[in-house]
Amino acid sequence: MIHKLLAVILAAGAFLALTEGQKAHDQLTELEKKGVDLALQNLNSHPSTEHHILFSKTLDKFSSEAHFDDRFVYHNFYAKATTCTKQTEDPDPKQCPFRGDRPLIDCVICYKGHLENIVSEPKPYVSCVRRPALTEEIKNKRNEQCKTIQHSIGTITLLGTKGT
Template identity: 45%
Template sequence: MAALLLLLLSSVGALFLASDAQEAYDKLPQTYRGGVDLALEKINSHAGIQQHFLYFRSVTKSDIEPGFDVSYIYHHFYLKATKCQRGTVDSSACRFRNDRPLVDCAVCYKTFREEIEQEPKPYVHCIHKPALTEEMKVGRVEHCNRMGYSSGAPTLLASTGAD
């Protein structure tokens, strides 16, 4: 009887943890989910990755909205390995592993009407957290700052017509 109770409690706990993983992703605004999807796509393209990864939590989120339905998004977040194999389609039953380091990701991209634009090319940088250096952190932010202003969007409203 005790074994049955233990099995029931661990099953409920597993469902709770798995639903928390999906719930964290579902709570993100759509514009940020797109960046997480880009990072997951990049992680899953590496042949050496064996586990299925899921969004774990955000560290920093910021956006610039210069107008005309355009936004520049910067999102720093963690991905965490699950007990599911890479390529798992339905991740609702995937539980997080606590024996693997987090993957630290930073993404930045331009959106138009909440859809990611292909130009400028979205920037995705993911690395296991223990390998992340201060130089990498600075490089991420500098790259994203340059990308956000390379289109000239912030100066668009400053232009005057030649009437």
């Protein structure tokens, strides 16, 4: 009886976490969703990925307007592996709960957007790393790559400023 109750509680928790991730994704702008989708496409296409990976939650994001509907977007978010294998086409977040036995994946994507589309030049930068492997060196490299994209489209550099 206790095992069944525990299983129900765990299933409810997984569903709640999944729906919270879906709600967080739904609250993103169209341009931010396209950035998340690009990062997830990169993750899910990797040969070592066995299960679909979905957006979990935003950690940090920044967007600045450059000129004439051009924007620089920086988005740092968590992604998580689900119970659905890669063979599952168009995984439904309700049918594919997050796995609790896999580490979080910390992703950063930065890119230039025009209106609601990601442009190909400068090439978007995507970096996704499993949490235990994320180092200060990787964080610094990410910041440098994003600064390069930001400078190339002529936006102010929030990533280079220090808080007071």
